Amino acid sequence: MDRALPFIGPVLLFIIWDLAVRLGFIKPILLPSPADTVAALVQGLAGGPLLKDFAVTVWRTLQAFVIAAVVGVPLGVVLGSAEKAYRSVEFLIDFFRSTPSSALIPLFLMIFGVSDVNKVAIAAFGALLIVVFNSAYGVINARKQRVMAARVMGATRWQIFKDVLVWESLQPSFVGLRSAVSMALVIVIVAEMFIGADSGLGNRIINSQQVMNVKDMYAAILAAGVLGYALNILFLLLERKIVHWSGR
Amino acid sequence: MSVVINAPVIADVPSSPFVPGPTGTHITIRGLTKYFAGWPLYENFDLDIPKHKIVSVFGPNGCGKSTLINMIAGLVPIDSGEILFDGKSLKDTKIGYVFQNYREAMFPWMRTIDNIAYPLKLEGKSKAEVDRRMAELVASFDVKFDLNRFPYELSGGQQQTASIMRALANNPEVLFLDEPFSALDFEMTLFIREKLQEVFMQTGTTMLLVSHDLEEAVYLADQVLLLTKRPTKVAEILPYGDARPRTVDTLSEPSFIATKKLSLEIFQREVRR
Numbered sequence: 100m101d102r103a104l105p106f107i108g109p110v111l112l113f114i115i116w117d118l119a120v121r122l123g124f125i126k127p128i129l130l131p132s133p134a135d136t137v138a139a140l141v142q143g144l145a146g147g148p149l150l151k152d153f154a155v156t157v158w159r160t161l162q163a164f165v166i167a168a169v170v171g172v173p174l175g176v177v178l179g180s181a182e183k184a185y186r187s188v189e190f191l192i193d194f195f196r197s198t199p200s201s202a203l204i205p206l207f208l209m210i211f212g213v214s215d216v217n218k219v220a221i222a223a224f225g226a227l228l229i230v231v232f233n234s235a236y237g238v239i240n241a242r243k244q245r246v247m248a249a250r251v252m253g254a255t256r257w258q259i260f261k262d263v264l265v266w267e268s269l270q271p272s273f274v275g276l277r278s279a280v281s282m283a284l285v286i287v288i289v290a291e292m293f294i295g296a297d298s299g300l301g302n303r304i305i306n307s308q309q310v311m312n313v314k315d316m317y318a319a320i321l322a323a324g325v326l327g328y329a330l331n332i333l334f335l336l337l338e339r340k341i342v343h344w345s346g347r
Numbered sequence: 348m349s350v351v352i353n354a355p356v357i358a359d360v361p362s363s364p365f366v367p368g369p370t371g372t373h374i375t376i377r378g379l380t381k382y383f384a385g386w387p388l389y390e391n392f393d394l395d396i397p398k399h400k401i402v403s404v405f406g407p408n409g410c411g412k413s414t415l416i417n418m419i420a421g422l423v424p425i426d427s428g429e430i431l432f433d434g435k436s437l438k439d440t441k442i443g444y445v446f447q448n449y450r451e452a453m454f455p456w457m458r459t460i461d462n463i464a465y466p467l468k469l470e471g472k473s474k475a476e477v478d479r480r481m482a483e484l485v486a487s488f489d490v491k492f493d494l495n496r497f498p499y500e501l502s503g504g505q506q507q508t509a510s511i512m513r514a515l516a517n518n519p520e521v522l523f524l525d526e527p528f529s530a531l532d533f534e535m536t537l538f539i540r541e542k543l544q545e546v547f548m549q550t551g552t553t554m555l556l557v558s559h560d561l562e563e564a565v566y567l568a569d570q571v572l573l574l575t576k577r578p579t580k581v582a583e584i585l586p587y588g589d590a591r592p593r594t595v596d597t598l599s600e601p602s603f604i605a606t607k608k609l610s611l612e613i614f615q616r617e618v619r620r
Contacts, residue, residue: 244451247422251444252466252517262465266456344455347499 131314139318149303149315153322156287156300159215160330163222163283168276171227175234175275176268180260185235192232200225200282201289208294218290218299225286226279233275237268270345273338280330288323300326365429368395373553374419374521379428381411381418387578388414392428394572394581399551403564405610406574406582407618412557413525415579419555420444420523432520440521443514443552447526449506453498459509460494466517484512487549488542504535508542515546524556528563540567541592548591561614565607566593573610575617583613 113133119125120132131139143149178185200221207224211217241264249259291301300323307316338345368375374396381389388411396402404412417423419430421437422444432440443466446452453462460481461468467477485494490512492505501509507527514522524543528536544567547554558564565571565587573582587606589597597603 242451244446244448245454248444248446248452248454249465251420251422251442251523252469252513253441254469258469263454266454269456344497344499347455 128311129313131317135314136317136321139314140321143315143318144322149318149322152298152300152303152319153326155298156284156291156323157326159219159287159291159299160222160280160284160326162219163226163287164276164280166219166223167226167230167279167283171230171275171279172234172272175231175272176238176265178231179235179238179268180264182239185239192228192235196228196232200286204290204294213295217294218287218296221290222283222286226283229279229282230272230275233278234268234272237271237275238264240271241267270338270342273334273342273345277331277334277338280334281327284323284327284330371397373398373400373433374555375429375431375434376419377429379418379430380426381414381423382426389418389428390578392579392581396553396555397570398433398553400569401547401554401556401567402570402572403568404555404557404572404574405561405564405614406579407576407614410574410577410579412574415574416523416525416555416557419521441517441519443517443519443522445507445511445514445522445524445527447529449503449510449530450499452510453506453513455497455499457497458495459498459501459506462498463494463509463513463516465513470517480516484516487546488512502535504531504539507531507535507539511539511543511546515550515552518550518552520553522552522554524554526557526559529559536563543567544592561607561610562598565603565610566597571606571610573613573617576620582617585610585613 116130116133120127120130140149144153178188203224204221207217207221211220245263245267246259249263254262287299288301288304290296291299292305296302300319303319304316304323307313307319365377372395374394376392376394376396379389379392379394380387404415406412414423418425420442430437453459454465457465463484464477464481467480472480484490488508488511490508492501494509498506498509507530511524511527527543528539531539540563543554546552554567556564556567558567568587571585571587573585574580575582585606587602589600589602
């Protein structure tokens with residue numbers, strides 16, 4: 100019985116949605132019925148044009164994420180272990196982390212032009228700051244006692260770094276990676292909407308909206324939701340596998 | 348910018364000459380000074396810690412029992428003074444340390460066996476040497492749990508047993524124990540106390556034990572080091588010589604009761620002072 104609990108919310112939402120359309124509270128031209136939308140989603144993902152856009156968005160998001168992770172985790176760990184270095188760039192990281200990355204789209208347009216690289220670059224930038232921040236703090240907030248334990252056993256600074264600090268930072272790094280992949284997806288979708296894209300979920304959502312093809316639009320929105328949710332779950336599972344000691 | 352010509356020359360004032368401890372001294376502490384927030388915690392503190400003995404440190408709250416062993420172990424920097432191990436400095440001395448909070452002392456990303464072997468790995472010992480030493484440790488601790496598990500999969504007592512094994516893995520000259528039983532239940536405390544005594548009888552490793560439990564402090568000790576309130580001095584060093592292995596019966600021996608009673612009296616005198 101308890102296992103059914105997570106399904107109650109979505110089912111309720113679908114029922115309300117269906118009733119709203121059926122009883123004519125909202126015009127079908129603005130909101131298609133859930134059955135139609137899901138049908139469009141399934142059809143589109145089962146080899147339809149939606150699948151291609153879905154794949155393009157996934158690919159861009161992954162590129163941006165991999166750049167952010169490969170640069171961000173080592174950079175964060177190194178900055179975190181040299182706390183003075185981190186303090187000296189902390190303001191920059193916090194400032195740009197607080198700046199909505201979408202506000203920087205025009206800036207990136209000037210640098211990279213209206214290209215595929217641009218969408219990946221800005222998403223990577225936004226994601227990178229989150230990764231750096233979390234990894235650095237992971238090292239800075241490493242359990243002092245574990246560091247002391249290693250030191251008292253005669254570990255050198257380098258040994259403490261590779262045997263303790265890096266590991267201690269793994270869990271917060273994963274928190275960073277998980278937020279970063281969500282951020283990358285958000286920025287990729289926004290960029291696909293507004294930076295002359297001809298593919299991707301963002302592009303599909305805005306195009307369907309322009310021609311009032313609401314069924315396709317909602318299907319694309321749901322697809323973006325599915326993608327975001329799946330990425331989050333994937334990273335949670337990865338974290339539980341790799342950082343097996345987390346929370347114990 | 349002005350150049351100071353003929354700046355005053357400050358001659359090296361010879362510090363008070365180093366006085367070695369009596370024969371059988373392992374750790375010599377001379378002129379140890381440590382300030383906390385502008386107040387002296389230790390000032391010109393001298394102490395000799397004997398070799399192949401267990402010394403229990405006991406004293407009022409806030410007198411810096413843990414700080415004392417942490418300074419000797421090099422975990423807390425000292426303001427001035429000298430600490431020598433058989434005439435050597437800390438960096439030429441192998442030490443082991445057991446923390447109260449075993450959860451944050453073990454490395455949860457390593458299997459328990461690798462945690463225990465870590466000090467040997469740091470020394471660059473070969474796989475064969477590590478394996479041999481591990482087998483030795485397992486035998487002497489009579490380990491009944493699976494060392495291939497991760498630390499967080501073990502009970503508190505098992506984790507603390509493992510951290511004691513880790514602290515002893517590279518045969519340290521001195522073992523520091525900072526309230527090692529405080530986070531354990533009574534049954535585990537008794538068990539590990541016995542293990543510790545066995546290991547001491549096998550190896551004779553010099554041990555410095557901080558305890559907040561007077562009975563336990565006396566039970567394990569060859570010497571009870573009683574400290575005053577801060578600025579901390581040595582209130583008294585009480586020898587306690589009952590033969591090992593000490594058992595539950597020891598607790599009712601007149602000599603044990605007398606030492607415990609005297610310790611308590613000195614402790615109370617110092618707390619009231």
